[in-house]
Amino acid sequence: MLKPLHVHQSQIAFGDTDCSGWIHFPKIFRHVEEAEHAYLEAQGITIISREEGGWPRVHVACDFKSPLRFGDRIEVQLGIERLGAASVSWVFEVLRDGEVCAHGKMTTVRVDAHGKPLVIDDATRAKLAR
Known part of the structure; x- marks a missing residue:
């Protein structure tokens, strides 16, 4: 990832x-x-609320390049x-000691308290x- x-x-x-x-x-x-x-919280964006709704995942994908083991310290970028009208398409990399061990994408949709998509406000x- 060039600049997370x-x-x-x-x-x-x-x-x-x-068990492995x-x-x-x-x-x-x-x-x-x-x-x-952590990113949403740092930006002051509500993650989930019974009154306001949240950001459920509608798609996830991940490619694994190297196994991660118990105790490994990792960095998620x-x-x-x-940014769609109501959705965010995220990309991520999971690194151990600078090596990309996994990478992928996920899409979340901004929804109201009833699960209906909401346009992301300005x-x-x-x-x-x-």
Whole structure:
């Protein structure tokens, strides 16, 4: 990733791994979600609220290049590929010691409290695109 919007440090926990000691594939998204939430929070954007709605995922994809193991310290680099009317297409890389171990994309949609898509307002759009 040329210039990430946000960099998040994390560590692979025992509960992230399967019996091989390697990260179980869906657990990578937990670390990516932590990075996304840290970025949104830093921008002053509500992540989820019963009254205001939230940002559910509608698509996720990940390619794994190298196994991550219990105790590995990782860095999640997060960027925005595209801002749609109601959606954000994120890109991410997960690195260990500078090596890209996984990379992918996810799309979230801004929804109201009933799960209906909402147009991303100009103020939120400006915060996302900083």
